[in-house]
Amino acid sequence: QVQLVESGGGLVQPGGSLRLSCAASGFAFERNSMKWYRQAPGKEREWVAMISGTGEDRIYLDSLKGRFAISRDNAKNTVFLQMNSLKPEDTAVYYCAVYWRQQDYWGQGTQVTVSG
Numbered sequence: 001q002v003q004l005v006e007s008g009g010g011l012v013q014p015g016g017s018l019r020l021s022c023a024a025s026g027f028a029f030e031r032n033s034m035k036w037y038r039q040a041p042g043k044e045r046e047w048v049a050m051i052s053g054t055g056e057d058r059i060y061l062d063s064l065k066g067r068f069a070i071s072r073d074n075a076k077n078t079v080f081l082q083m084n085s086l087k088p089e090d091t092a093v094y095y096c097a098v099y100w101r102q103q104d105y106w107g108q109g110t111q112v113t114v115s116g
Contacts, residue, residue, distance in 0.1 A: 009110030
């Protein structure tokens with residue numbers, strides 16, 4: 001079955017960086033776009049970024065352009081989210097997701113806390 005396991009979250013000071021990873025299994029990873037979302041306390045889940053199966057196409061939430069970068073390693077079935085110049089408002093649980101056979105799949109999420 002489809003499994004998505006995020007890792008790499010933690011506590012970081014404002015201006016710091018984190019790199020999130022999402023290990024995927026149970027589907028044809030290289031053929032599918034992958035997405036990152038986040039959900040801040042008391043807010044709805046928000047789409048962050050998307051990368052195509054080949055990695056050629058990458059799309060970001062406008063407000064995050066220039067600070068966040070999505071990438072993937074198809075040999076390792078892993079998608080990444082590099083987050084730089086982090087701000088307190090980036091504090092959230094970050095999820096990776098895939099749409100596979102007409103269904104959305106989500107990981108369990110990884111907590112990112114930006115606080116000084």
